[in-house]
Amino acid sequence: MILEYFQMVDRIVALDRKAGTIRTSCQVPTQSPVFVGHFPGFPRLPGALMIETMAQTGGWLxxxxxxxxxxxxxxxxxxxxxxxxxxxxxxLDGAATLTHDGSGFAVIESVISTGGQKVASAEIRYVVGPFPNDTIRAAMVFKAREIGFPEDCLHAE
Amino acid sequence: MASTFETVADIIADTCDIERDKITPESHAINDLGIDSLDFLDIAFAIDKSFAIKMPLEQWTREVNDGKVSTEEYFVLGNLCKHIDLLVAAKPA
Incomplete structure (x- = not known):
């Protein structure tokens, strides 16, 4: 994880497109500017970034x-x-399951845990639309390959 | 068993906090009820789940944007319910 860049997912551990499931691995850094303010003398991952981690895990799915x-x-x-x-x-171990594949939207259930202990959970919804531009799409394809996204899921049929 | 309209109206009332009495088959979801696109996605999710269908929102949006149909075709609730009934009838047995 690079918290200040909102890079939450380090590695895709497993992705089963047919089953609609994904597992990810997310290593919380030992040091980050985020911990300076959250909190002074008591560094903890902000809850907003736990939610972001679940959202990104589901987003890759x-x-x-x-x-x-x-x-x-x-x-x-x-x-x-x-x-x-x-x-x-x-x-953090991320896990998400696609619970609804709508037309123009998607819904997932996501959980993050550590050492088998559940840390956070949520239902997360997304609107699905075109990539805003080629730059973001290229950056995301690059990131996908970096974290082990299956190559056969990178190209539309 | 509740009619399609009754189910849809209940969903809209719950999802958008709109008084149930104000929702009629003649209501236009956007023009009359003020439902925005994000709320409509929540409504679509609830309708998909309730009727075990997948409303083709992307296709409907394209048809409206291309000028093939008016927004009334899909956003007037009576018409929306007719489309839902067609989708339910088309489900595999």
Whole structure:
């Protein structure tokens, strides 16, 4: 994770497009400017970034479903629970399941845990639309390859 | 068993916090009820789940944007319900 760049997912551990499931690995850095303010003398991963981690985990799954033809944009976080603090240096395991593949939108259930203990969970919804421009699409394809996104999910049929 | 309209109207009332009595088959979701695109996605999600269908919103949007049909075709609730009934009828047994 590079918190200040909103790069939350380090690696895709497993992605099953047919089953609509994904697992990711997210290493919380030991140091980050984010921890300077959150909180002084008590560094903890902000809850907003836990939600972002769940949203990005699910986002990669939706991108796989779409085979990169379109892009998901976060629209709604429902029933979010932040169960405990996350400290610098911890490894978060992300998991998401596609619960609804709508026309122009998608819904996932996402969980992050550490050491088998659930840290946070939420239902997350996305609107699905065209990539805003070629630059962002190219950057996301590059990032996808970097984190182990399946090559066969990178191209629309 | 509730009619398609009753189910859709209940969903809209719950999702958008609109008084149920104000929702009629003649209501236009946008012009009369003030439902925006994000709320409409939530409504679509609830309708998809309730009727076990997938409303083709992207196709409907293209048809409206291309001028093939007016917004009334899909956003007047009575018409929307007719399309939902067609989708339900077309589901595999």
């Amino acid at each position: 939706v991108l796989a479903q779409l085979k990169f033809a379109k892009m998901p944009f976060l629209t709604r976080v429902e029933s979010a629970k932040l169960r405990r603090f996350v400290e610098p240096g911890e490894t």
